[in-house]
Amino acid sequence: xxxxxxxxSLILRVTGYFLLPLLILFSLFMLLRGHNEPGGGxxxxxxxxxxxxxxxxxxxxxxxxxxxxxDPRDLLxxxxxxxxxxxxxxxxxxxxxxxxxxxxxxxxxxGMLKVGTPLLFDIGVYLVVIGTVLxxxxxxxxxED
Amino acid sequence: xxxxxxxxxxxxxxxxxAAAALSLIxxxxxxxxxxxxxxxxxxxxxxxxxxLVRVYDNGIQVMYTGNWPAPFGIVLxxxxxxxxxxxxxxxxxxxxxxxxxxxxxxxxxHYGYYPLMHLLLAGVNGAxxxxxxxxxxxxxxxxxxxxxxxxxxxxxxAQMEGAIKYVTLNLVSSxxxxxxxxxxxxxxxxxxxxxxxxxxxxxxxxPMVQIVAMLFLVAFGIKAGAFPxxxxxxxxxxxxxxxxxxxxxxxxxxxxxxxLFRVFTLIFPLGDSLIRDLLLGMAGATMLVGVLGAAAxxxxxxxxxxxxxxxxxxxxMGLALFTxxxxxxxxFYIMHHIIVxxxxxxxxxxxxxxxxxxDLKQLGGVYRQHPWVGILFLIxxxxxxGLPPLSGFxxxxxxxxxxxxxxxxxxxxVALVVGLLTLYSxxxxxxxxxxxxMPEGSTASVQQxxxxxxxxxxxxxxxxxxxxxxxxxxxxxxxxxxxxxxxLDPPGYINAVLGDRS
Numbered sequence: 182x183x184x185x186x187x188x189x190s191l192i193l194r195v196t197g198y199f200l201l202p203l204l205i206l207f208s209l210f211m212l213l214r215g216h217n218e219p220g221g222g223x224x225x226x227x228x229x230x231x232x233x234x235x236x237x238x239x240x241x242x243x244x245x246x247x248x249x250x251x252d253p254r255d256l257l258x259x260x261x262x263x264x265x266x267x268x269x270x271x272x273x274x275x276x277x278x279x280x281x282x283x284x285x286x287x288x289x290x291x292g293m294l295k296v297g298t299p300l301l302f303d304i305g306v307y308l309v310v311i312g313t314v315l316x317x318x319x320x321x322x323x324x325e326d
Numbered sequence: 327x328x329x330x331x332x333x334x335x336x337x338x339x340x341x342x343x344a345a346a347a348l349s350l351i352x353x354x355x356x357x358x359x360x361x362x363x364x365x366x367x368x369x370x371x372x373x374x375x376x377x378l379v380r381v382y383d384n385g386i387q388v389m390y391t392g393n394w395p396a397p398f399g400i401v402l403x404x405x406x407x408x409x410x411x412x413x414x415x416x417x418x419x420x421x422x423x424x425x426x427x428x429x430x431x432x433x434x435x436h437y438g439y440y441p442l443m444h445l446l447l448a449g450v451n452g453a454x455x456x457x458x459x460x461x462x463x464x465x466x467x468x469x470x471x472x473x474x475x476x477x478x479x480x481x482x483x484a485q486m487e488g489a490i491k492y493v494t495l496n497l498v499s500s501x502x503x504x505x506x507x508x509x510x511x512x513x514x515x516x517x518x519x520x521x522x523x524x525x526x527x528x529x530x531x532x533p534m535v536q537i538v539a540m541l542f543l544v545a546f547g548i549k550a551g552a553f554p555x556x557x558x559x560x561x562x563x564x565x566x567x568x569x570x571x572x573x574x575x576x577x578x579x580x581x582x583x584x585x586l587f588r589v590f591t592l593i594f595p596l597g598d599s600l601i602r603d604l605l606l607g608m609a610g611a612t613m614l615v616g617v618l619g620a621a622a623x624x625x626x627x628x629x630x631x632x633x634x635x636x637x638x639x640x641x642x643m644g645l646a647l648f649t650x651x652x653x654x655x656x657x658f659y660i661m662h663h664i665i666v667x668x669x670x671x672x673x674x675x676x677x678x679x680x681x682x683x684x685d686l687k688q689l690g691g692v693y694r695q696h697p698w699v700g701i702l703f704l705i706x707x708x709x710x711x712g713l714p715p716l717s718g719f720x721x722x723x724x725x726x727x728x729x730x731x732x733x734x735x736x737x738x739x740v741a742l743v744v745g746l747l748t749l750y751s752x753x754x755x756x757x758x759x760x761x762x763x764m765p766e767g768s769t770a771s772v773q774q775x776x777x778x779x780x781x782x783x784x785x786x787x788x789x790x791x792x793x794x795x796x797x798x799x800x801x802x803x804x805x806x807x808x809x810x811x812x813x814l815d816p817p818g819y820i821n822a823v824l825g826d827r828s
Contacts, residue, residue, distance in 0.1 A: 254438075258350030265344055271393070278336050280393040 189239060197239040204232035212307050213300075222303035226310025233311075234318055242322045253315035260308025267301035332389040334380050335402045337373035338412045338451040341366055342419070346444035359440040360427055366444060367423040370451075371416030378409040382808070386822035388457070396457075396823050397518030403457030403823055406809040407657065411454040411584055414664045417791070418576040419447045425672055425784045426569040428777025429679075434479050434567065442479070446472035446573065453581050457823055459593075460507050460517045462585065463500070466549070470496055473578060476570045477562060488562030495558040499548035506541035513538065520823035523592045523816050530594065539594040539601055546589065550582030552642060553611035556635050560619065563634070564627035564684070568675030571627060575634055576668035580660060583641050587656065591813040596648045605646035610740045613639030617747040626674040626684040626759070629751060630667070633710065636744055637663050643741060644725050647732050653810035655724035658802065662717035662795055666706040669788035673703050676781050677759060686758040693760035700760045702782075705789040707756065709796070711749035717795035720803070 208229035215221025237245035249256075271280030283297035345366030352358040381387055381404050389402040404412070422443065430439055449469030456462050478489045511517055513534060514525040529535050544555075551559040559579065563571050596602040616636025623629045641663070644656020674684060676699060681689050693700035709716035712723075722745055729738040795802050812818060 254350060254353050258347055258353065258441075261343070261347035261350060265340070265347055272333065277332050277390050277393050278340070279391050 194239045197235055201232055201236050204228055204235070208232065208307075212303055215303050216299050222306030223310055225303075226307040227314065229307070230311045230314035230318075233315060237319070237322060242319055245319065249315065253312045253319060255312070256308045257312030257316065260305045260310075260312055262305070263308065264302050264305025267298045267305060270298055334373070334377045335387050335389045335404045335455060338370060338377060338416070339402075339448055339455060341370045341373060342444040342448035342451065346441045346448060349440045349444060350438070353436075353438065353441070356432065356435050359435060363423045363426070363440045363443065364420075367416070367420040367447070370447065371413070371420050374409070374413040374416035377404055378406075378413050380404075381406055381409040382805070386812070386819060388823055396825075397516050397521035400461050401457040401518065401520075401823055402455045403520075403819070404455055405819060405822075406805070406812050407584070407587060408454045410657070410661060410805070410809060411580070412451050414580075414661065415447060415450050415454070415577060417788075418573060418664060418668050419443075421668060421672070421784045421788055422569050422573045424780055425572070425675070426567075428780040429569055429675060430567060437479055438475070439479060442472045442476050443573070446476065446577075450577050450581055454584060457519050458517050459510065459519055459522065462519075463503055463507055466503065466581070466585075467500065469578070469581065470500065473574065476573075477566050479566065479570070482565070485562075485565040488565040491558045492562040495548055495555060499545045499555075502541050502548075503545035506538050506545060509534070509538045509541070518823065519588070519592055520820040524820050524824070526593060527816075530597070530599075535594070536599070536601070539590075542589050542594070543586070543601055543604065546582045546585045547608065548582070549579070550586060550642070551579045551612075551635050551638050552582075552608050553615050553635075553639075556612065556615070559635060560623075560628055560631040563631040564625060568627075568671060568678065572668045572671035572675070575630065575671050576664045579634060579638055580664055583638060583645075583660060586642070587645055587653075587813065590645060591653070592816050592819060595816065596646070602646055602648060605642060606734065606737060609639050609642035609646050610737050611639075612636065612642060613740055613744040617744045617751065620751045621747065621754075624686045624758075626677065626686060626689075626755065627671065629686075629755060630670050630674065633670075633748065633751065634667060636748065637667070637710070639744070640722065640725050640741065643729065643737060647725075647728050647734065647737075649728055649732055650807075650810055650814060651724065651731060652728035653813055654803070654806045655721065655726075655728050657806040657809045657813075658724055659721035661802065661806070662709070662721045662792070665788055665791050665795070666709050666718060669706045669785060669792065670703075670710065672781065672785050672788065673699070673706070676702075676778075676785060679778055679781065681764075686755065687765065689759045690762045690764040691760075698782075700756075702785050702789055703756070703760065706792055707752040708749075709792050711752050712745045713749070715796045715799075717792050717799070717802075720796065720799045724803075 208225045211220040211228055212222055212225035215225070233245055233249060236248055268279040270282045272278060281297050281299050283295055286294045286296060288294045345362055349359045349362045352362065387404045390396060391400045391402060426439070446469055449465050449472060452465035453462055453469060456465060474489065474493055477492060478485050507517070510522065514522050516522055516525060526535055548555045563574055590596050594601070596605070613636050616632050616639060620629045620632035620636065623632060641656050641659050644652045644659060677689065677692060678684055680692060680696060680699065683689055705716065709718040712718045722741070726738055726741050729741060
């Protein structure tokens with residue numbers, strides 16, 4: 182494949198540009214929906230990574246790297262760090278590791294919002310999953326070129 | 327519950343995990359990664375020793391992750407066996423980290439050597455400290471994923487060949503392990519090991535329970551490198567960097583052995599069952615096949631790999647005989663073996679640094695050129711073969727004495743013969759590598775790179791530990807004895823985790 186763009190379908194490219202933001206939004210929705218309902222950081226991260234991989238297929242690897250802006254390996258490290266940090270607050274309150282800490286926020290228009298350390302953990306997982314999948318797939322795609 | 331104690335159990339898992347995250351964040355800087363690696367493994371070793379002292383003084387320590395009460399949440403449990411294993415992980419981890427400074431190339435470091443190493447240590451420690459059978463599976467996977475990547479780091483042809491066998495057999499084993507956990511959950515409705523032990527105690531004769539126990543035996547048997555499904559080990563362990571080989575040789579199979587000790591003392595205590603007979607047979611065959619395999623090899627690290635297998639046989643023999651003395655022997659053997667085996671691999675790397683080959687036929691005259699390397703090799707080698715007063719003698723002595731007391735004469739005979747053959751194998755390495763003249767037309771050459779001092783330092787430290795375990799065998803025996811009595815007292819474990827309900 183000297184010029185991958187020749188083999189591309191126009192349909193894929195057009196729908197791809199629409200799908201990319203939708204999928205990213207959907208992945209955030211999955212991330213926030215998690216904990217009590219089906220969803221969470223893992224599945225959300227997979228959806229987000231799939232969105233970026235889709236983008237990679239209808240443009241190219243370099244464009245996909247530009248889209249992510251940071252190196253996937255950084256996402257991996259920071260995600261893991263955030264996930265570990267989310268377990269620590271309980272320790273300072275004399276509770277075991279990973280004990281959930283909750284607080285209620287009064288958000289205008291939404292009403293009461295309950296946020297806590299499990300969300301932080303999920304965000305960490307979200308980043309780790311995106312980082313892992315993209316590290317693997319982008320490396321493979323580059324090796325193919 | 328006491329907050330400080332909970333942290334003691336957590337740190338051996340949290341430190342390597344945090345180190346993995348940090349070194350991933352700093353992946354652009356070699357210097358930072360190296361610094362983090364040495365500091366984290368040092369911290370890990372200190373934390374592990376603190377935990378062991380705490381468990382020795384105050385009994386089994388338990389932490390309820392996320393403050394969920396047992397048996398509903400995941401518990402971390404540190405009993406003496408777990409704590410000893412964590413200390414050994416700390417020692418091996420620190421030795422590997424320091425040795426890596428001198429031996430791991432820039433390219434390997436660039437592809438994430440240090441984060442993977444920390445992840446491996448986190449997985450190993452997690453497996454030693456968890457009190458939940460499904461969580462054990464998860465830690466096994468963390469460890470395996472990291473080990474897959476470490477094994478092929480560098481991407482040489484031999485590494486890929488070895489990795490295919492390694493990955494395939496370990497995935498088969500994982501699948502069996504997972505099926506067994508699923509069936510167990512279907513039978514008992516719980517995953518907490520203490521709760522399982524209590525619920526299954528009256529139903530040990532139930533055929534379904536025995537089938538599940540058999541699945542665990544096969545799954546952990548593969549991971550431990552026991553006969554008959556051991557061939558992934560000699561196919562792969564000689565292919566990665568020496569520091570990686572050493573870490574694998576010291577720790578990975580021992581996680582399988584640990585899991586066997588845990589499951590077959592706590593959840594399915596070995597009585598006069600079929601499984602015990604099988605395990606006895608496996609122990610004998612593992613010893614014999616491993617040592618015979620080694621006799622046919624002429625590659626330094628392959629010989630050592632086959633000896634890992636044969637040594638696993640002694641540990642299994644300790645478990646399978648299932649008398650208090652035998653368990654003491656098994657635990658003692660694990661302590662001795664991890665240090666000796668890691669060290670022998672590190673020495674093979676040192677010889678490679680000096681002469682540029684692992685092939686016994688290409689090597690020679692190391693003793694004439696560097697007598698001190700010869701001495702350093704002899705300490706762990708003779709210990710492995712079981713010569714007094716080194717640590718291996720006491721390990722073998724206790725296990726064999728237990729065999730004599732239990733009147734398993736054939737197993738005792740096998741163990742003695744295998745000891746002799748191990749000595750033969752070590753003498754072969756000595757004669758070929760250290761004693762004979764450098765062969766004419768040898769392609770071997772000196773590998774000029776800095777840091778040989780660090781390598782020698784690591785080897786000396788581990789060799790001194792081997793001597794120390796031999797000289798101070800009595801306190802180590804006491805520790806192993808306390809461990810064995812904990813292992814043979816499931817109610818003690820159950821009460822520690824679930825609270826006293828008698």
